């Protein structure tokens with residue numbers, strides 16, 4: 194059985210890595226293309242990780258991913274994980290805190306506490322929060338390098354005889370034919386998984402990506418030269434500000450954009466958003482910075498109408514699947530999502546070809 198995975202970001206690399214671990218006999222070709230690795234979401238990602246999310250499904254996947262990372266020294270090293278802790282601030286009543294906290298507690302015992310911000314036992318690193326704001330504090334959380342993790346996973350794939358191709362696939366037909374590659378590579382895969390992040394909608398030929406639920410969106414960060422003391426990774430839903438410290442003592446800060454439908458090959462920085470971000474940073478972090486004193490950068494991600502990195506069928510009967518839709522948050526869910534996707538794909542192929550041995554599926 195042979196499977197093509199298209200996209201060498203964290204989604205494609207992790208999926209191929211899981212497939213290889215689940216079935217050492219499956220033939221895998223990972224097409225990584227030749228886009229600048231710094232231009233993709235994985236290269237630009239802030240890599241903030243935690244267990245808590247405001248909906249139960251995402252919270253489960255994020256908690257499982259965080260638990261795997263916390264428990265595996267090799268993965269922590271591959272990902273350069275930094276456990277600086279995580280704060281999440283949200284409006285009271287906007288999430289079922291009891292249910293969400295129990296999801297995290299079952300996977301990361303003793304990691305999460307929550308209270309009204311006024312009742313935090315120590316000083317709150319984020320200021321000016323509305324009264325009654327819920328503060329979710331996680332000990333096991335922080336950030337990692339998605340770029341380093343995908344590089345480590347790709348290195349492991351090469352060592353385990355997975356073909357890593359730099360050919361640029363220019364399109365995928367619903368029957369699984371790849372365009373733009375050597376004819377020997379174009380046909381014959383039992384499954385083709387397009388895991389090309391924001392490039393995915395352009396690669397699906399004869400298929401309407403909007404009807405399929407996919408859209409691209411810009412994500413923009415700034416690098417600040419200083420960070421307030423004691424600040425770990427944080428997300429403040431009351432203002433939109435989020436960020437995390439940098440290893441050099443600086444700070445990475447972001448605020449949501451509304452730039453939908455961007456071309457992943459040409460996402461520029463929006464200067465007006467930098468101004469807005471610095472105003473919020475002044476209010477919430479008491480950081481007074483000029484636009485000239487920070488460095489803005491941007492990339493894009495693939496969003497899905499049902500957000501979350503997951504294996505999705507292109508259409509019934511087609512050997513083409515997608516593994517994208519992380520919607521700006523796939524770094525924190527990729528470990529569990531790739532495990533589920535790889536197991537699901539192998540099961541689907543085994544069901545479609547009954548009687549094949551594990552090695553022949």
Ligand SMILES: Cc1cc2nc3c(=O)[nH]c(=O)nc-3n(C[C@H](O)[C@H](O)[C@H](O)COP(=O)(O)OP(=O)(O)OC[C@H]3O[C@@H](n4cnc5c(N)ncnc54)[C@H](O)[C@@H]3O)c2cc1C
Pocket residue numbers: 199200201202203204205224225226227228229230233234235236237238239240241242339360361362363364388389390391392396412413414491492493494516517518519520521522523524525526
């Ligand atoms: C600025 C920014 C900050 C973020 N911060 C966080 C965070 O703090 N926490 C969090 O959980 N998530 C975060 N995210 C989201 C997370 O990083 C992304 O969801 C994740 O990296 C997406 O990975 P991917 O592999 O799906 O896509 P990508 O990383 O974009 O990878 C897609 C790959 O496909 C390749 N490709 C494209 N076309 C082709 C082709 N024709 N043939 C072969 N290969 C091709 C590209 O070269 C690229 O390498 C952030 C995202 C951005 C952009």
